[in-house]
Amino acid sequence: xxxxxxxxxxxxxxxxxxxxxxxxxxxxxxxxxxxxxxxxxxxxxxxxxxxxxxxxxxxxxxxxxxxxxxxxxxxxxxxxxxxxxxxxxxxxxxxxxxxxxxxxxxxxxxxxxxxxxxxxxxxxxxxxxxxxxxxxxxxxxxxxxxxxxxxxxxxxxxxxxxxxxxxxxxxxxxxxxxxxxxxxxxxxxxxxxxxxxxxxxxxxxxxxxxxxxxxxxxxxxxxxxxxxxxxxxxxxxxxxxxxxxxxxxxxxxxxxxxxxxxxxxxxxxxxxxxxxxxxxxxxxxxxxxxxxxxxxxxxxxxxxxxxxxxxxxxxxxxxxxxxxxxxxxxxxxxxxxxxxxxxxxxxxxxxxxxxxxxxxxxxxxxxxxxxxxxxxxxxxxxxxxxxxxxxxxxxxxxxxxxxxxxxxxxxxxxxxxxxxxxxxxxxxxxxxxxxxxxxxxxxxxxxxxxxxxxxxxxxxxxxxxxxxxxxxxxxxxxxxxxxxxxxxxxxxxxxxxxxxxxxxxxxxxxxxxxxxxxxxxxxxx
Amino acid sequence: xxxxxxxxxxxxxxxxxxxxxxxxxxxxxxxxxxxxxxxxxxxxxxxxxxxxxxxxxxxxxxxxxxxxxxxxxxxxxxxxxxxxxxxxxxxxxxxxxxxxxxxxxxxxxxxxxxxxxxxxxxxxxxxxxxxxxxxxxxxxxxxxxxxxxxxxxxxxxxxxxxxxxxxxxxxxxxxxxxxxxxxxxxxxxxxxxxxxxxxxxxxxxxxxxxxxxxxx
Numbered sequence: 001x002x003x004x005x006x007x008x009x010x011x012x013x014x015x016x017x018x019x020x021x022x023x024x025x026x027x028x029x030x031x032x033x034x035x036x037x038x039x040x041x042x043x044x045x046x047x048x049x050x051x052x053x054x055x056x057x058x059x060x061x062x063x064x065x066x067x068x069x070x071x072x073x074x075x076x077x078x079x080x081x082x083x084x085x086x087x088x089x090x091x092x093x094x095x096x097x098x099x100x101x102x103x104x105x106x107x108x109x110x111x112x113x114x115x116x117x118x119x120x121x122x123x124x125x126x127x128x129x130x131x132x133x134x135x136x137x138x139x140x141x142x143x144x145x146x147x148x149x150x151x152x153x154x155x156x157x158x159x160x161x162x163x164x165x166x167x168x169x170x171x172x173x174x175x176x177x178x179x180x181x182x183x184x185x186x187x188x189x190x191x192x193x194x195x196x197x198x199x200x201x202x203x204x205x206x207x208x209x210x211x212x213x214x215x216x217x218x219x220x221x222x223x224x225x226x227x228x229x230x231x232x233x234x235x236x237x238x239x240x241x242x243x244x245x246x247x248x249x250x251x252x253x254x255x256x257x258x259x260x261x262x263x264x265x266x267x268x269x270x271x272x273x274x275x276x277x278x279x280x281x282x283x284x285x286x287x288x289x290x291x292x293x294x295x296x297x298x299x300x301x302x303x304x305x306x307x308x309x310x311x312x313x314x315x316x317x318x319x320x321x322x323x324x325x326x327x328x329x330x331x332x333x334x335x336x337x338x339x340x341x342x343x344x345x346x347x348x349x350x351x352x353x354x355x356x357x358x359x360x361x362x363x364x365x366x367x368x369x370x371x372x373x374x375x376x377x378x379x380x381x382x383x384x385x386x387x388x389x390x391x392x393x394x395x396x397x398x399x400x401x402x403x404x405x406x407x408x409x410x411x412x413x414x415x416x417x418x419x420x421x422x423x424x425x426x427x428x429x430x431x432x433x434x435x436x437x438x439x440x441x442x443x444x445x446x447x448x449x450x451x452x453x454x455x456x457x458x459x460x461x462x463x464x465x466x467x468x469x470x471x472x473x474x475x476x477x478x479x480x481x482x483x484x485x486x487x488x489x490x491x492x493x494x495x496x497x498x499x500x501x502x503x504x505x506x507x508x509x510x511x512x513x514x515x516x517x518x519x520x521x522x523x524x525x
Numbered sequence: 526x527x528x529x530x531x532x533x534x535x536x537x538x539x540x541x542x543x544x545x546x547x548x549x550x551x552x553x554x555x556x557x558x559x560x561x562x563x564x565x566x567x568x569x570x571x572x573x574x575x576x577x578x579x580x581x582x583x584x585x586x587x588x589x590x591x592x593x594x595x596x597x598x599x600x601x602x603x604x605x606x607x608x609x610x611x612x613x614x615x616x617x618x619x620x621x622x623x624x625x626x627x628x629x630x631x632x633x634x635x636x637x638x639x640x641x642x643x644x645x646x647x648x649x650x651x652x653x654x655x656x657x658x659x660x661x662x663x664x665x666x667x668x669x670x671x672x673x674x675x676x677x678x679x680x681x682x683x684x685x686x687x688x689x690x691x692x693x694x695x696x697x698x699x700x701x702x703x704x705x706x707x708x709x710x711x712x713x714x715x716x717x718x719x720x721x722x723x724x725x726x727x728x729x730x731x732x733x734x735x736x737x738x739x740x741x
Binding site: 229230233234235236238262274275276278279280284288289291295298299301302304305306309 | 536537540561562565566568579580581584585587599600603604606618619622623625638641642644645660661663664682683736737
């Protein structure tokens with residue numbers, strides 16, 4: 001994404017090393033993913049040559065050795081020039097000059113409905129009294145597949161690391177995710193890029209491939225993704241994990257397959273995926289071996305068989321028609337459904353898709369829950385909400401809306417150090433998270449990264465506990481939409497939550513108009 | 526000779542018995558057409574399916590030899606990594622998709638999207654194939670003795686498609702290449718091994734125009 005917004009880039013030339021000694025420092029140009037700075041090779045001078053390309057990530061400011069750079073957002077332009085902002089103008093120029101559509105990483109930006117206009121209703125005297133976070137227990141565990149397979153997944157906290165592939169992420173980032181899963185008792189996911197061998201034992205908390213030395217307790221789980229590209233997939237691959245996730249779609253680019261650009265297809269990635277080094281690996285948008293829902297059922301049947309009926313089967317959905325899609329997953333035999341809203345992130349996607357396609361996460365959950373209830377499997381088939389969940393507050397709201405657990409994808413990258421520059425697809429991530437270049441990867445230590453991720457999970461877990469207990473609950477399974485109120489009409493309309501003050505759902509959500517099979521919820525009747 | 530009938534039995538029951546019996550002498554299995562995913566993920570053994578088979582026969586096969594005396598449903602040998610699947614009759618849609626290794630031989634015809642995303646297997650169709658055969662192949666060989674439909678080898682990246690008959694159209698990123706000695710040797714070996722009466726020299730070879738095509 002060359003142009004996403006307008007930011008003012010200021011360099012204090014009184015302290016800038018390059019301004020004083022041309023050619024002595026080019027750090028800002030080296031780390032900027034968008035070519036905002038340019039080093040003049042003749043004079044050695046550093047100049048801001050393309051301030052319109054700045055996305056406000058402030059990586060340059062972080063790396064500047066003398067703190068000479070200031071990035072300030074130029075929001076007022078959105079009031080004075082909208083819709084023809086600098087970014088809109090420059091994007092048109094880019095298309096006109098190159099004939100190319102814009103690609104970028106990360107998720108939807110701007111004003112997408114989210115969890116922020118939902119408030120939590122605390123307990124007082126008219127409802128069960130609040131629970132004491134500091135002196136009482138709160139059950140945070142989630143069991144997946146308890147009645148359908150021999151080895152259910154028992155998450156110690158209601159969180160997962162969603163699917164992010166090796167290739168999109170560096171090996172170090174994948175290992176950090178696995179280590180943190182082991183430290184916190186949650187699950188990590190291979191994503192569609194095959195298995196990084198160490199991932200299998202690190203995720204379970206072991207320090208060695210033989211799994212003889214336990215290093216991290218309580219130990220976590222590894223979800224093995226079965227996707228449309230089938231990169232690195234075999235019976236052994238499936239049996240190396242604790243659950244199989246059937247990827248149907250994802251939030252940032254529903255209706256499209258994974259995008260891994262040639263810049264990130266190294267020898268190591270090529271060995272796993274079978275794609276030539278330097279060539280784009282663009283996964284199919286659908287399974288070539290599925291034409292009907294019956295095919296999916298048969299696929300699930302043989303996946304269960306090949307994994308010896310031991311593992312739960314997850315489905316991962318993009319945000320399309322949540323009611324009907326979740327119903328289809330239930331019919332296909334899912335034990336858990338990860339529903340990724342449009343705010344979900346990605347390593348690479350066409351900008352028009354990430355920005356303009358799909359249903360906001362907050363609006364996906366209620367119809368999904370209704371489908372689970374209509375099929376009589378609510379709280380049996382687990383719903384995992386993904387897409388733009390940033391902290392324990394968002395997680396609590398998603399779970400009170402009806403999800404059993406949540407996933408932190410983008411937040412995981414940020415917890416590893418990412419500053420959201422939207423350039424994951426280019427492979428130059430200065431933090432080594434989404435780069436395959438050795439010099440970048442060397443900056444990310446998997447154990448340190450794993451500790452940061454585990455800290456993040458711990459903090460979010462405590463936040464969820466606080467909110468659960470002040471709402472009068474002993475367990476996250478007791479959460480319900482009654483614990484929430486919408487603070488504006490828009491959110492009340494999208495979610496069916498009671499509107500704060502009015503204290504009822506909007507009339508369109510009242511009995512007879514709300515969600516039920518075939519009524520305005522994406523069901524095809 | 527071991528035999529088993531799986532009439533009215535579930536996939537779980539049938540495959541459990543197959544895994545137990547698939548050691549040593551071949552296992553002849555009857556009445557299987559209602560089962561989808563039969564013989565999935567086997568690592569060894571020789572299975573002979575007497576009659577027709579359902580969908581996903583031998584999916585994720587990892588070393589077994591599976592023979593079917595008549596037709597299969599859709600997606601036989603799906604995601605196979607090793608072993609051999611031989612279908613004496615016709616195969617449905619999407620035969621031998623996503624294979625990493627091994628050999629698939631279809632004596633009759635195969636449907637659309639045969640050998641899609643082949644990543645290293647040798648796939649031989651003695652009859653005709655439908656449209657989109659060999660789509661997004663990354664490695665391995667697709668040998669078509671008969672004719673092919675449209676968009677043959679669409680978005681081929683690596684590997685080769687050999688065709689003895691006619692095709693309606695070639696897909697994106699393809700070009701015709703001259704047969705080399707090693708191609709003739711490969712075809713000759715396959716034809717001799719599986720008793721196929723065809724002349725290797727009369728085949729055309731289709732390869733990728735570029736190994737690194739960019740989409741955008």
